[in-house]
Amino acid sequence: xxxxxxxxxxxxxxxxxxxxxxxxxxxxxxxxxxxxxxxxxxxxxxxxxxxxxxxxxxxxxxxxxxxxxxxxxxxxxxxxxxxxxxxxxxxxxxxxxxxxxxxxxxxxxxxxxxxxxxxxxxxxxxxxxxxxxxxxxxxxxxxxxxxxxxxxxxxxxxxxxxxxxxxxxxxxxxxxxxxxxxxxxxxxxxxxxxxxxxxxxxxxxxxxxxxxxxxxxxxxxxxxxxxxxxxxxxxxxxxxxxxxxxxxxxxxxxxxxxxxxxxxxxxxxxxxxxxxxxxxxxxxxxxxxxxxxxxxxxxxxxxxxxxxxxxxxxxxxxxxxxxxxxxxxxxxxxxxxxxxxxxxxxxxxxxxxxxxxxxxxxxxxxxxxxxxxxxxxxxxxxxxxxxxxxxxxxxxxxxxxxxxxxxxxxxxxxxxxxxxxxxxxxxxxxxxxxxxxxxxxxxxxxxxxxxxxxxxxxxxxxxxxxxxxxxxx
Numbered sequence: 313x314x315x316x317x318x319x320x321x322x323x324x325x326x327x328x329x330x331x332x333x334x335x336x337x338x339x340x341x342x343x344x345x346x347x348x349x350x351x352x353x354x355x356x357x358x359x360x361x362x363x364x365x366x367x368x369x370x371x372x373x374x375x376x377x378x379x380x381x382x383x384x385x386x387x388x389x390x391x392x393x394x395x396x397x398x399x400x401x402x403x404x405x406x407x408x409x410x411x412x413x414x415x416x417x418x419x420x421x422x423x424x425x426x427x428x429x430x431x432x433x434x435x436x437x438x439x440x441x442x443x444x445x446x447x448x449x450x451x452x453x454x455x456x457x458x459x460x461x462x463x464x465x466x467x468x469x470x471x472x473x474x475x476x477x478x479x480x481x482x483x484x485x486x487x488x489x490x491x492x493x494x495x496x497x498x499x500x501x502x503x504x505x506x507x508x509x510x511x512x513x514x515x516x517x518x519x520x521x522x523x524x525x526x527x528x529x530x531x532x533x534x535x536x537x538x539x540x541x542x543x544x545x546x547x548x549x550x551x552x553x554x555x556x557x558x559x560x561x562x563x564x565x566x567x568x569x570x571x572x573x574x575x576x577x578x579x580x581x582x583x584x585x586x587x588x589x590x591x592x593x594x595x596x597x598x599x600x601x602x603x604x605x606x607x608x609x610x611x612x613x614x615x616x617x618x619x620x621x622x623x624x625x626x627x628x629x630x631x632x633x634x635x636x637x638x639x640x641x642x643x644x645x646x647x648x649x650x651x652x653x654x655x656x657x658x659x660x661x662x663x664x665x666x667x668x669x670x671x672x673x674x675x676x677x678x679x680x681x682x683x684x685x686x687x688x689x690x691x692x693x694x695x696x697x698x699x700x701x702x703x704x705x706x707x708x709x710x711x712x713x714x715x716x717x718x719x720x721x722x723x724x725x726x727x728x729x730x731x732x733x734x735x736x737x738x739x740x741x742x743x744x745x746x747x748x749x750x751x752x753x754x755x756x757x758x759x760x761x762x763x764x765x766x767x768x769x770x771x772x773x774x775x776x777x778x779x780x781x782x783x784x785x
Contacts (some may be wrong), residue, residue: 486512508532510566514749515539519551519634519778521749522771523756527725528764534558534627535723535769536569538577541777544635545587549779551634552580553771556601557647557723559626559696567608568625572601572697576631590633591710594642598706601629602644602697609699626698630664632719636776639663639719642708644695646671648727652737653717654745660737663709663719667695685731691724718744718751718774725768726759740772748772 326333331342482492483506491501498505510533511526519541526533538554556573558565579597584590609624628645641649646666653660665671669692670684684690695705720736730736739758744751751772759768 516749520773521752523752524769525756527767533767534565535767536573538573542581548636549777550584551777553721553773554631555721557628562626564625568605568627571604572627575604576601590640591708594640594708595706602704605697606699624699626696632721634773634775634777639711647723650720650736652740660733662733668693722770725766726770729759729762745774
C-alpha cells in the first residue's frame with residue numbers, strides 16, 4: 313500500500329547538507345540550516361510560456377461536456393485548467409549550493425527519496441556483441457525450391473544476388489534497408505546482425521508515432537512506449553502516448569517500463585470512451601501503472617524493517633492525451649513533454665517539471681537551471697514508480713493551445729541533447745504534424761549523433777487530434 317503524499321511545500325532533504333528531514337522540521341538536525349528560508353516550490357504549472365496571443369474562435373468540432381475534473385492530488389484545490397494566454401514562465405536564479413562532504417554519501421545505498429540514474433559511462437555498458445538470436449517475428453526458412461540440408465549445394469552469395477521482394481512476414485534489414493532478415497537473425501544482403509526486438513522499435517498510427525532505441529552505450533533498451541487512439545463519447549478522437557524510462561540502478565528496469573507503459577495506455581483506452589475527464593483519466597492511469605510496477609517486486613525480499621529500501625523494479629512515466637480541443641499531460645520522474653507549434657514564430661514550451669535533484673534546487677531558488685543541470689547530482693530523481701518509492705504523486709496539467717502544433721513526449725535520452733524548449737523546437741522537423749514517424753526518427757537520430765549515452769525514446773503527437781481514420785502523409 314502506498315504511503316500518504318506529503319504536503320507539496322515539504323522538503324525531503326536539507327538543501328544545505330542533504331540530510332533527511334522529518335515532517336514539520338523547521339531546522340536541519342544535522343547542520344542547523346533554517347528551513348523557513350527555503351521558498352515553497354512552485355505549483356504544478358508549465359515552466360515556459362506556451363503562447364501569448366489571444367485564442368482563436370472555438371473549434372467547430374463538437375467537444376465532450378466534461379464535468380470539472382475531480383481532485384487529482386493530495387491538496388484540497390481542484391486541478392487547474394491552463395489556457396494559452398494565462399500561462400506565464402519562470403526563470404529561477406539563486407545562490408550557490410554548498411557542496412556536501414564526500415563522506416556524507418554512501419557509495420552503495422541511495423538517500424531516502426532519491427534515485428540516482430546518471431547516464432552510463434562508456435565502460436559501464438559495453439556494446440553488445442552481434443546477437444545470435446533471431447529478430448522478433450515469424451522465423452523464415454529457406455525459400456521454396458532453394459537447397460537445404462547438408463548435401464545441398466552452396467547458394468549464391470546473397471550480398472551479390474538480385475534482391476526480390478522480401479517474403480511476407482519478414483523484416484527489412486535496419487542497416488541496408490533492402491535485404492530481408494533470415495531465420496538466424498542476419499541480413500541476407502549485407503550480413504548485418506539485426507538488433508534484438510527492443511533494441512530499436514518504431515510504431516505509427518497515423519495520428520501519433522513513436523521510436524525507441526537502445527542508444528550507443530547501454531547493453532539493452534530499458535525504455536518502453538505505448539501509443540493508441542480511441543473515440544470520446546461524442547465521437548471525437550483522443551490520441552494517447554505513454555513513454556517510460558526504466559531506472560538503471562533498479563533491478564529489471566526494462567520490465568518496469570514495459571509494464572507501466574502498457575498498463576497506463578490500457579487504462580486510458582478504457583476510461584476515455586466512458587466520458588471520464590482526460591485529466592482524471594491520466595491521473596488514474598499513472599496510479600494503475602504504479603501498481604503494475606509494484607507487482608514486479610520480489611515479495612521474498614520485501615520483508616523486515618528495510619522493506620521500503622528494497623531495490624525493486626522502477627521507472628519514470630510521462631504521457632499525453634490529445635483531443636481536438638484539449639491537451640493533457642501527466643508524469644512522475646524526469647521524462648518530459650514539450651509543446652512545439654507549427655508556426656515557429658510562436659514560442660515552444662516545456663509542459664512538465666522534473667522530479668529530480670536539479671529541479672528541486674531550482675525550485676528552492678538555490679541554483680539556476682544551468683548550474684543545477686551541470687551538477688553531477690542533476691539526474692538523481694526524487695519521484696518514480698516502484699515498490700520502494702516513498703510516495704506517489706502523479707502530476708497532471710491541462711492545456712488549450714490556440715494554434716496547431718505537436719507534442720513531443722520523451723525520455724532524458726533525448727532531452728539531454730535538446731534540453732530547453734527552444735532547443736527542442738530547433739530539432740523538430742517543420743513538417744512534424746504531417747509526418748510524426750519521420751519526426752520521431754529524426755529526433756532519435758539527433759540523440760544518437762550527440763553521443764547516444766542513454767536509451768532514447770520519443771513519441772510525436774500532432775495537435776489538434778485529426779479526425780478518426782486520418783492517416784499521415
